Amino acid sequence: MKSIVKTVICTVKTDGDYSHLFDYEDIVHYADHIEGVLKVLDISKLPVKSPLQLSEILRETGADRIVIAGIHPGMHKGIFANAMLRIGKKAEDVILADFTEYAILNGKSTEMAKAVLLCAVKGIEPSSVLIPNEYEIMPDTLVIGGGIAGIQASLEIANGGQKVYLLERTGTIGGHMAMFDKTFPTLDCAACILTPKMVEVGQHPNIEIITYSDVRKVEGSPGNYTVTIHKKARRVDINTCIGCGTCAEKCPRTAPSEFDSKTTLRKAIYISFPQAVPNKYLIDADHCTYVENGKCGVCVKVCPVPDCINLDEKDTEIKIKVGSIIVATGFKVFDASRATQFGYGKYPNVLTSLEFERIINASGPTDGNITFRTQDKKGNWIFTKDSGEPESIAIIHCVGSRDEHFNKYCSKVCCMYSLKLAHLVKEKIHHADVYEYFIDMRAFGKGYEEFYERIKGEGVHIIRGRTAKIEQKGNKLILRSEDILNEKIIEQEVDMVILSVGLEPTEDSKNLASLLGLQTDNSGWFNEANYTIDQVNTYTGGISIAGLCQGPKDIPDTVAQASAAAARVLQRIIRGSVKGSIKDLSLRFVEEKIKALM
Amino acid sequence: MRYKVEPDLKQDLKKFGIHDEWKDCFHCGNCTAICPLTENNFLFPRKAIRNVQMGLKDKITSNLDPWLCYYCGECSETCPRDANPGELMMTLRRYLTSKYDWTGLSRKFYTSHFWEFGAIIFIAAIVVALFAIFLPPAADLMLNPKNFINEQGGVMINNLSATFGGDNFVSIIEWGDWTMAIIVATLLITNILRMFYKSIIKDYTIKVPFGSYFSEAWQLVWNFALQPKFSKCDKKSYWIGHLLLMSSYSIMFAIIVVLLPKFQIEEIKPWYNWQRILGYYATFGLLFFLIYVSIKRFQAKEVSTKYSHITDWLFIIMLGLTTITGILVHFFRIGGLPGATYYMYVIHLAILVPMILIEVPFSKWSHLAYRPFAVYFSQLKKAAYKKQSSVKIAVAA
Numbered sequence: 004m005k006s007i008v009k010t011v012i013c014t015v016k017t018d019g020d021y022s023h024l025f026d027y028e029d030i031v032h033y034a035d036h037i038e039g040v041l042k043v044l045d046i047s048k049l050p051v052k053s054p055l056q057l058s059e060i061l062r063e064t065g066a067d068r069i070v071i072a073g074i075h076p077g078m079h080k081g082i083f084a085n086a087m088l089r090i091g092k093k094a095e096d097v098i099l100a101d102f103t104e105y106a107i108l109n110g111k112s113t114e115m116a117k118a119v120l121l122c123a124v125k126g127i128e129p130s131s132v133l134i135p136n137e138y139e140i141m142p143d144t145l146v147i148g149g150g151i152a153g154i155q156a157s158l159e160i161a162n163g164g165q166k167v168y169l170l171e172r173t174g175t176i177g178g179h180m181a182m183f184d185k186t187f188p189t190l191d192c193a194a195c196i197l198t199p200k201m202v203e204v205g206q207h208p209n210i211e212i213i214t215y216s217d218v219r220k221v222e223g224s225p226g227n228y229t230v231t232i233h234k235k236a237r238r239v240d241i242n243t244c245i246g247c248g249t250c251a252e253k254c255p256r257t258a259p260s261e262f263d264s265k266t267t268l269r270k271a272i273y274i275s276f277p278q279a280v281p282n283k284y285l286i287d288a289d290h291c292t293y294v295e296n297g298k299c300g301v302c303v304k305v306c307p308v309p310d311c312i313n314l315d316e317k318d319t320e321i322k323i324k325v326g327s328i329i330v331a332t333g334f335k336v337f338d339a340s341r342a343t344q345f346g347y348g349k350y351p352n353v354l355t356s357l358e359f360e361r362i363i364n365a366s367g368p369t370d371g372n373i374t375f376r377t378q379d380k381k382g383n384w385i386f387t388k389d390s391g392e393p394e395s396i397a398i399i400h401c402v403g404s405r406d407e408h409f410n411k412y413c414s415k416v417c418c419m420y421s422l423k424l425a426h427l428v429k430e431k432i433h434h435a436d437v438y439e440y441f442i443d444m445r446a447f448g449k450g451y452e453e454f455y456e457r458i459k460g461e462g463v464h465i466i467r468g469r470t471a472k473i474e475q476k477g478n479k480l481i482l483r484s485e486d487i488l489n490e491k492i493i494e495q496e497v498d499m500v501i502l503s504v505g506l507e508p509t510e511d512s513k514n515l516a517s518l519l520g521l522q523t524d525n526s527g528w529f530n531e532a533n534y535t536i537d538q539v540n541t542y543t544g545g546i547s548i549a550g551l552c553q554g555p556k557d558i559p560d561t562v563a564q565a566s567a568a569a570a571r572v573l574q575r576i577i578r579g580s581v582k583g584s585i586k587d588l589s590l591r592f593v594e595e596k597i598k599a600l601m
Numbered sequence: 602m603r604y605k606v607e608p609d610l611k612q613d614l615k616k617f618g619i620h621d622e623w624k625d626c627f628h629c630g631n632c633t634a635i636c637p638l639t640e641n642n643f644l645f646p647r648k649a650i651r652n653v654q655m656g657l658k659d660k661i662t663s664n665l666d667p668w669l670c671y672y673c674g675e676c677s678e679t680c681p682r683d684a685n686p687g688e689l690m691m692t693l694r695r696y697l698t699s700k701y702d703w704t705g706l707s708r709k710f711y712t713s714h715f716w717e718f719g720a721i722i723f724i725a726a727i728v729v730a731l732f733a734i735f736l737p738p739a740a741d742l743m744l745n746p747k748n749f750i751n752e753q754g755g756v757m758i759n760n761l762s763a764t765f766g767g768d769n770f771v772s773i774i775e776w777g778d779w780t781m782a783i784i785v786a787t788l789l790i791t792n793i794l795r796m797f798y799k800s801i802i803k804d805y806t807i808k809v810p811f812g813s814y815f816s817e818a819w820q821l822v823w824n825f826a827l828q829p830k831f832s833k834c835d836k837k838s839y840w841i842g843h844l845l846l847m848s849s850y851s852i853m854f855a856i857i858v859v860l861l862p863k864f865q866i867e868e869i870k871p872w873y874n875w876q877r878i879l880g881y882y883a884t885f886g887l888l889f890f891l892i893y894v895s896i897k898r899f900q901a902k903e904v905s906t907k908y909s910h911i912t913d914w915l916f917i918i919m920l921g922l923t924t925i926t927g928i929l930v931h932f933f934r935i936g937g938l939p940g941a942t943y944y945m946y947v948i949h950l951a952i953l954v955p956m957i958l959i960e961v962p963f964s965k966w967s968h969l970a971y972r973p974f975a976v977y978f979s980q981l982k983k984a985a986y987k988k989q990s991s992v993k994i995a996v997a998a
Contacts, residue, residue, distance in 0.1 A: 344635075344679060401629075406681035442629040471634030471679065485630030490648075491641050492634065 010124050011066040013044045013083070015073030021106035022074055026113045030072070033117045037124050041066050046079070054085035062090050070123045072100035072116075098123045111586050118593040125597055132596050135544065135583040138226035141326030142576050145170060145230055147218060147515070150178020151558060152331035152550025152565040154200050159569030161209035165576055168323055169204065170232065171214045173261070175279035177201055178333055182262060182357065184364040184371075186558055187423040188454035194366070198278045205280040212281060214241075217511070219320065221518050225545030226326050226581040236316040238286035239272070243311045246274065246282045250302035250312065258290040259383070260368075264357045266376075266386045267368035272302050272312075276366065286314070326581065327545050327572045330519065330529060331565060332512060334551040337403030337410070337504040344472040345402065345502055350480060351376040351384055352393070353473060353500045355402075356420060362386050363427050373431055375499070393498035395436040396428050397482055399470045404505030405442065412526055414505035415555040418445045421503045422455055425463045437463045438495055440470045440484055448557070466493070473500060506555045519546055528554045539568040544583045547571050610656040616712040617699070618692025620908060626650045626684040632676035637833045638669060642986050643979060645669065646676055646686035649693060662700050663804045665982070667693040668968070668975030671843075673834040674904030688908050695910070698967050700799070701792040707963040711912060717959075721919075724955035732947045736773065739763040742939055749939035755869040756934045761943045771865050778858045781957060788962035789970045796971065800978055813984035820980050825973040839905070842890055847969075849886030850920075852879050869935060880931075887924045891917055916965045919956040926952060 012034045016027050027045075034043045041064045046052055061069070069083050076099045084094035100123035105115035115133070122129040144160050146153045149171030157167045169176065180186075181201075183193040204210050213232060220231035239250075251270040259265035262275040271290040274282065292299035293314045303312045339347035339355045347353045352375055354362075365371035368386050377390045398421045404414040418441065425437045444465075446455040459465060470484040482495045508527035516523050520543045522530040529548045532540040539547045549568040550561040575581045615621055626647070633639050633647045645666035652660045670690040677687040699708035709716040740763055741748055751757050759770045801809060823829065828847070831840040856864045856879065863876070870877055895917055897906040926949035933942040960966035 401681075405627075407683040408681065442627065467630075468634065469629035469631045469681070471631050483634045485633040485644060485647065487628060487630045487647075490644060492639060492644065 008039055008068050008126065009064075009066050010040050010068045010070055011042045011044060011061060011064055012040055012070045012072055012120070012124070013046045013079075015071060015076050015079055016045065016047045021103065024106045024112045025102060025116050029113055030116055030120065034072070034120055034124075037121060040124060052079070052082055054082050054089060057083065057086035058089035061086055061092075067092065068096040068098060070098045070100050070120065072102070072120050072123065074101075074103050074106070076101055098126070105585075114590045115585070115588070118588070118590050121594065121597060125601065127597060127600060132593055132600070133585060133588060135585050136587055137580040138224055138544070138583055140226035140545075140575050140579060140581045141228075141324055142166065143168065143323070143325045144327045144329065144572050144576075145228070145323065145325040146329045146331060148172075148178070148331035148333055148550070148552070149176030149212070149214070150331060150333045150550065151180040151197060151200075152333065152552075152561045152568075153178070153329070154197075154204050155562050155565035156329045156331060156549050156569045156572075157204055157210050158200065158207070159566050160572055161204075161207045163569075163573045163576075165209065165573065167210045168325065169210055169212045170216055170218065171212065172217050173275065174215050174237070174283075174285040175275045175281070176204060176212060176214070177276075177279070179357075180558060181276065181278070182264065182364075183360050184367075185423060185427065187419045188448075188450040190423070190426070194278065201278065201280040205282075213321075214281065215285060218515065218518060221328075221520075223324075224587075225543070225583050226575075228325050228328060228545065230323050230325060230328070232321050232323065234319045234321060236286075236288065236318050237283075238288070238291075238312060238314055238316045239284045240308075240311045240313065241281055241283045243308050244283040245308060246284065247307060248274070248284075249305045249307065250284060253301045253305045255299070255301065256290050256292055258287060263361045263368055264355070266358050266361050268379075268383060268385060286312075327547065327575060328519065329547045329549055329565075329568050329572060330515065330521070330552055331549045331568075332509055332515060332552040334506040334555070335509050337414075337507055339402055339502045339504050341409060342402055342406075342502075345399065345470070345500070346473045346475065346480075347502060350473065350475045350500075351378075352480060352498065353502065355502050355504045356398075356417070356424060357504065359424060359501045360420075363424070363431065371431070373428065373499075392432060393435065394432075395438070395497040396499045396501060397438040397440065397470075397480075397495060397497040398425060398501045398503060399482075400439065400441040400503045401469065402502040402504045403507070410505055410507060410526060412555070413445065415445070416557045417503040417505060419448075419451055419454070419557065421501075422446075422458045422463075424501060424503075426458050426461060429461050429463065436497075438482075438497065439463060439465045440468055440482070441465065442467070442469050448559075468493075506551060508552065512552060519543065521546065521548070528552065539564060539571055542584055542586065545575070545581045604657045604659050607656045607658045610653065610658050610661075614653065614692060614696060617695040618688060618908075618910070620685055620688050620692075622683060622685040623650045623653060623689045624684075625682040626654065626680075626686070627682055629681060631679055631681060632686040635675050635679050636670075637675075637835060638671070638830055640983075642983065643669060646690050650684070650686055650689060653689065653693075659803070661693065662697065662799045664693075665800050665975045665979050666690070667697055668972050669830065669979060671828075671831045671834055671839070672905045673836045673839060674907075675835060677904040685904075685908075687904055691908070691910075694968065694971075695912070695965075697796075698964070698971070701796045701971070702788075702963060703791060703795060704788070704963075707967075710959060710963050714911065717911070717915065717964075720959055721915075721955040724958055725951040728951045728954045729947060732950075736762040736770065738940070738943050742943060746939045750937045751867055751869075753869045754935075754937050755867075756937055756939045756942045757867050758865060758934055758942065758946070759867060761939060761946075771862055774865070775861045778861060781954065782858055785957060785961050789967065792962065792967070793970060793974050796974060797978065800975075801981060804982070807982055807985035807989070809981045809985045810988050813981055817977060817980040817984065820977045821973050824976040825969075828972075830976065842893060845886045846890040849883040849890070852883040853887070856880060856883070884924060884928060887920065891921045891924065895921075912965050916956075916960055919952060919960065923949065923953045923956060 014031060016022050031043050034040055071079055071083060080097055083097045087094055087097055100120045102116040105112050119129050122132055143166045145168045146157045147170045149169055153169055157169045161167045180193055180197050186193050215237050216232050216234045218230060219233045222229045250272045254270040254272045256271035257268040260267050260269040272284055272286045274284050288294045300314060306312050336357050345353055361367040362369045363371060363373060369388050372388055373392060374386055374390045376384050376386055378384055400417055400421055403409045421439060425439055428435055428437050446452045467487045468484040470482045472483055474481045479496045480500050484493055486493045512527055521541050524530055529552050531538045531553055532542055541548055547568040549565040630647055633644045639645055643666055649666050667690045672687050672691055674687050677685045695711050699711055749757050749760055762770045898909045901907045926945055930942060930945045930949055933945055
């Protein structure tokens with residue numbers, strides 16, 4: 004098309020979610036100066052949007068084509084097509100310039116909107132011009148987070164023959180899944196699935212595990228990132244430690260065990276759990292007497308390996324160069340003490356589901372016996388093997404989820420893991436009464452509804468109604484709730500309460516998002532490029548997301564997403580290049596490209 | 602029994618309340634479980650929300666639950682959806698008041714500012730006009746104010762009027778009092794009969810055992826006098842405050858209607874006289890509560906005082922003005938200011954009369970009658986449920 008087509012541009016400014024992200028005045032000003040544009044019309048200022056009125060305007064200007072520009076302009080196409088037909092023009096000459104998908108580009112949205120508008124006026128498909136740059140890619144990959152998502156993604160890439168750095172904040176990989184007893188709905192032993200994978204990661208020649216570290220700085224462009232990693236002092240030489248445990252035996256200091264979700268105590272020099280990878284000890288500087296006041300050093304004296312423990316080790320920073328990054332930082336569980344009506348932290352036998360997951364685990368503090376929480380001599384509330392068995396247990400769903408005061412979203416996994424816990428209780432204590440209080444039972448997915456039916460068949464009392472409050476009377480806990488399906492108020496007396504806590508983004512996810520240039524949604528989960536068709540990529544080329552950090556999901560979904568993320572990384576590596584972000588495009592670049600095409 | 606769904610009910614209810622957040626309710630049952638007053642068969646507020654969401658008008662009008670709620674606000678505070686069930690109960694009380702009222706005025710007063718203020722001004726004007734025509738001030742009130750002061754130095758209140766001097770003045774006011782009381786009582790009693798019809802007769806699910814009408818009657822007096830149900834709410838201060846207000850205006854009512862000839866007399870009794878003590882207690886109670894509630898409503902921090910309907914404010918303002926003008930009449934009288942006493946007396950009645958005629962039968966104050974009757978009726982329903990369940994058990998056995 005060499006000749007200039009006379010065009011009228013109509014801008015549509017809606018009151019929707021995205022309009023405020025665009026500078027409409029600037030766009031209109033720009034549109035006015037495009038060659039061939041006769042008139043720019045703000046149709047939101049028209050009193051009536053009738054085809055008749057619009058056809059009058061079109062006839063006056065003598066336009067051959069209309070461009071409707073704005074958020075979801077297709078909604079208005081009918082009126083304009085009608086108007087065009089009225090003046091004897093073709094309805095095909097109504098062209099849309101949709102800004103919607105560029106709204107998310109912070110700061111760049113107006114510029115991209117102008118580019119889209121220009122494409123529409125010139126009659127060019129935006130997708131043929133708005134192509135981000137391709138960058139050459141470094142073959143190495145950084146996976147942030149050593150949970151099941153990180154492990155799966157690392158293994159996929161490493162098995163494809165590429166180098167992977169697996170970064171983990173704690174002393175061992177494994178994440179939350181290592182803490183679980185069973186997985187739903189198959190009731191597989193979680194450790195039996197996970198630990199072989201952990202060992203494989205630990206021994207893989209292509210995987211370098213960097214534990215006890217976090218990301219401090221990310222520089223460079225897609226395909227070529229330089230990542231600064233802060234390594235906290237482990238104070239135990241990871242290469243020479245033989246994991247004998249003599250140091251922990253003699254260590255005089257204790258602290259709540261993070262791995263056992265604080266249901267028991269560990270030493271200041273510790274290993275999270277016997278299957279940890281790397282299976283090396285580390286010193287918790289916050290609880291070490293030597294770090295506090297320079298006196299002690301018992302561990303150094305008893306360690307059979309010379310120079311293995313260096314109590315004066317300092318934090319270090321390393322830099323690695325990678326081409327792709329997979330973010331798999333996972334989640335944290337909701338802090339149940341925030342929901343004060345349940346008395347968590349006040350009544351010793353109100354537990355979170357993660358705590359219960361540990362005490363019912365055969366490798367947990369009670370060897371898998373369900374017992375009461377008791378106070379030890381030093382005043383710590385912990386679980387021991389011989390503190391008695393509860394006869395009745397209540398499980399409360401939706402703690403911290405689906406609640407305007409905490410998190411509005413559904414955490415997706417709680418219904419199913421609560422059913423699983425109910426089953427495990429019944430398995431361990433046959434005569435125990437188990438009560439489940441739910442709002443809505445969400446048994447989606449393959450085999451889940453069947454699992455729900457199975458648990459109902461096991462004699463678990465499943466009650467529709469949210470527990471309003473818990474009070475302690477003697478050793479008993481009294482739950483007050485409405486049994487909605489029976490239309491009765493019930494006050495149930497139980498020995499133990501499990502709070503099915505929801506999932507939340509980790510504290511530093513916002514920080515990480517700003518380091519990596521990712522966006523988070525209102526709840527703090529990382530935004531994906533497209534929820535329906537591209538859940539693993541982000542708008543920042545070269546960075547993928549996997550697992551819980553993108554939004555609540557169960558283990559099978561996490562693993563699937565991690566594999567998908569790895570596939571994306573391998574795809575880039577095989578192609579040898581990575582598409583940059585659309586953010587890197589400039590209007591001038593697009594203008595020049597269009598000029599070349601004309 | 603089939604119930605008709607009325608989709609327009611939601612729009613209609615909007616006129617009676619400020620908020621329609623109850624749309625967000627997902628029926629978790631938290632509000633019902635947290636409420637200390639809810640009982641089996643009276644599972645509010647969730648069931649009321651359900652009825653409103655479904656548009657079951659008949660179920661709402663036959664429901665007594667809104668009257669059993671004292672609005673401590675705990676349900677709204679803990680609601681996981683912020684659906685504000687407490688405020689819905691408040692809205693339903695306004696709606697039910699308009700449904701019980703057969704004159705249709707209540708609905709007009711609640712939904713239209715024009716009607717509400719118009720009626721108040723209209724009645725106030727009538728009061729002033731009646732004074733101007735039938736009880737104008739004595740001619741020498743202005744010229745020789747000393748003539749109206751007795752040997753104690755106080756104003757001779759019953760001699761202020763020109764047309765009817767002496768005891769006639771007080772008996773005319775008393776006659777007016779009783780007329781007003783009879784109008785209000787007639788309206789309330791007929792409305793309560795409608796409430797009875799709607800909630801007991803038209804509730805086809807129950808059949809009240811005859812004996813319980815008598816055996817439960819004590820609930821009426823007991824609940825009217827002390828609101829023992831209110832005391833079950835976790836926020837005890839609300840109950841005590843309410844009791845203070847209620848006892849105050851009950852005393853005031855007794856003094857100014859039943860005992861008026863003994864109260865409005867020429868002799869100024871010493872301050873420790875029981876009449877004066879009671880009067881001071883009642884005045885203090887009213888003032889204290891009104892100031893307290895005004896501050897709360899103005900701050901709008903707690904749930905129960907967060908959302909103030911125009912009728913809530915109007916009630917406080919009118920009761921407050923009545924109290925203040927009453928105090929002024931008292932002090933002008935003791936201070937020996939006959940003119941001020943007379944005009945303040947007229948103003949006092951011009952506020953008091955519309956307040957009683959509008960607030961008591963048609964608006965917020967009607968709950969003084971509906972609440973105890975609702976408790977009574979709910980006891981009847983309970984007796985019916987009890988009997989029915991025992992019959993069912995017998996049949997099953």
